[in-house]
Amino acid sequence: MEFTTGGRLEVRITAADTGKRVSVRRLSSTGTPGSLFTDTVGVLTSWDHGVLSITRKSGETVRIEESTLVAGKVVPAAPARRRGPAASFEELAPVLARAWQPVESERLGEWTLRAAAGFTRRANSVLPLGDPGLPLPDALARVRDWYAARGLPAYIQTATGAAGTQERLCADLEEAGWEREVSAEVRIAALAPIGDLDADVSRVRLERTVDEAWLSRYQRSATPGEHILKVLNSGPSVWFASVPGDGAAPAAIGRCVVDGRWAGFMAVEVDPALRRQGFATAVMTALARRALDEGASAAWLQVEADNDGARALYEGQGFATHHSYHHFRSH
Numbered sequence: 604m605e606f607t608t609g610g611r612l613e614v615r616i617t618a619a620d621t622g623k624r625v626s627v628r629r630l631s632s633t634g635t636p637g638s639l640f641t642d643t644v645g646v647l648t649s650w651d652h653g654v655l656s657i658t659r660k661s662g663e664t665v666r667i668e669e670s671t672l673v674a675g676k677v678v679p680a681a682p683a684r685r686r687g688p689a690a691s692f693e694e695l696a697p698v699l700a701r702a703w704q705p706v707e708s709e710r711l712g713e714w715t716l717r718a719a720a721g722f723t724r725r726a727n728s729v730l731p732l733g734d735p736g737l738p739l740p741d742a743l744a745r746v747r748d749w750y751a752a753r754g755l756p757a758y759i760q761t762a763t764g765a766a767g768t769q770e771r772l773c774a775d776l777e778e779a780g781w782e783r784e785v786s787a788e789v790r791i792a793a794l795a796p797i798g799d800l801d802a803d804v805s806r807v808r809l810e811r812t813v814d815e816a817w818l819s820r821y822q823r824s825a826t827p828g829e830h831i832l833k834v835l836n837s838g839p840s841v842w843f844a845s846v847p848g849d850g851a852a853p854a855a856i857g858r859c860v861v862d863g864r865w866a867g868f869m870a871v872e873v874d875p876a877l878r879r880q881g882f883a884t885a886v887m888t889a890l891a892r893r894a895l896d897e898g899a900s901a902a903w904l905q906v907e908a909d910n911d912g913a914r915a916l917y918e919g920q921g922f923a924t925h926h927s928y929h930h931f932r933s934h
Contacts (some may be wrong), residue, residue: 612674618650620677625657627675629667640673646763646770656664658770661908662786662929664777682757688864688901690791692767692926695865695903699789702860702867704829704837709749712736720830723823724785724930728758728932731772739775747933757933764788766928773929781931787907788914790922794866794902797891797920799885807889810843812836814877817845818850820872835870836861842893844886857881859890866894868904871913883916890898 616625631641645659653669674903705717713733719726727750734740743893747812750757759776762768777783810817813835825833835841838860857871866889873882891902904922906913 609892613646614672614675616675616677621647623647623677624679625675625779626657626678627657627667628673630673631928638781643667644678648771648774654808656774658763658773660764660927662761662770662773664774673813681741688791688820689933690901691924692762693766694823695789695791696730696732697869698763698779698862698865699903699905702838702869703834704768706833707747711742711745714765715743715905716746717751718755719834720828721755722756722828722831722834725760726834727755728760728930730760731769738780743776743933759931760783760928761931762926762928764924770928773931781933783814783909783929783934786927786929787905787927789903789923789926790917791925792902792917792921793893794895794900797887798895800888800891800920802885802888804883804885804889804892806846807885808847809889809893810845811841813843816851817852817856817867820845820856820874821870822872823870840897842890843873844890846882846885847879855886857883858885859894861894861897861899864898865898866891866901866902868902878912885921887920892930900932 612628616627626642626644628640628642631639643657643659643665645657645665647655648658648664649656654818655667655669657665657667659665660879671861685913703725706728709716712735714735715730715732717726717728721727729746745757759781761773761776762772763773789802807818808811835858840861842859842861844857845853845858846855852874852875855873858869859869868887871883871886902922904917906917908927
């Protein structure tokens with residue numbers, strides 16, 4: 604990371620660069636021998652009263668005393684992806700939302716308030732794709748009231764790490780006392796290589812609707828209800844995959860939503876006793892082939908940041924991180 608001009612460290616950013624991606628170096632406060640400086644890269648979300656707030660790609664906000672700065676510069680956006688399809692956040696965000704629709708929703712300016720009786724944070728959180736049409740404190744109060752009326756906690760889903768994402772909103776939510784509870788990665792890949800994987804798909808069954816057997820393997824449906832069925836069956840073109848097991852529950856399941864050029868993969872689950880035997884790959888491959896038949900060419904999925912097993916599987920299939928998303932909860 605190069606900060607020098609003529610061999611001298613320089614701070615080449617000001618408060619006017621708020622909203623831009625920056626790289627800064629500050630005096631380290633760790634006291635660790637040899638660690639004189641600490642570097643931070645992210646979006647400069649504020650610079651007030653001598654304190655900088657920088658939101659990293661992970662969604663973490665770092666606050667830095669201006670007096671500790673020794674260097675800083677504006678840096679270009681992340682380079683174009685070397686694998687997988689090209690996609691902007693503005694294109695991808697609505698595709699993700701259409702694949703997991705709530706039972707009810709209401710608009711607040713360019714925000715969408717979503718509820719599904721508490722089934723998953725995605726279906727019970729605000730999707731803030733623009734301006735709420737109100738000052739932020741008033742919008743947050745409306746959000747809290749809307750979810751309280753339904754007996755639900757108030758969540759807002761945000762994104763970081765790509766051009767056009769919501770680092771500034773993350774920082775504002777933290778400042779307002781909202782707490783980040785869960786973070787995940789949105790990954791994308793070319794679809795054809797997934798359909799070409801060497802996998803035994805002969806036992807994979809594809810259906811248009813979810814059934815009781817499929818639900819018995821799905822870990823999030825301990826108490827099935829109409830709200831769960833409505834969310835799972837929502838989307839432009841939905842497919843459910845299952846591999847029969849020895850008992851009533853399938854050995855493996857998966858869900859895919861085809862939406863134009865995009866195929867989204869969700870709920871890929873395998874009987875814990877049968878993991879690492881190729882079932883997840885078979886499910887993904889069968890669903891990918893069906894999506895290719897419907898004209899899709901790109902794939903996406905979401906994986907929680909601490910799910911190392913799933914991340915390794917998806918990396919092997921060519922998926923690369925596009926952006927991260929987070930759920931902030933009001934307390």
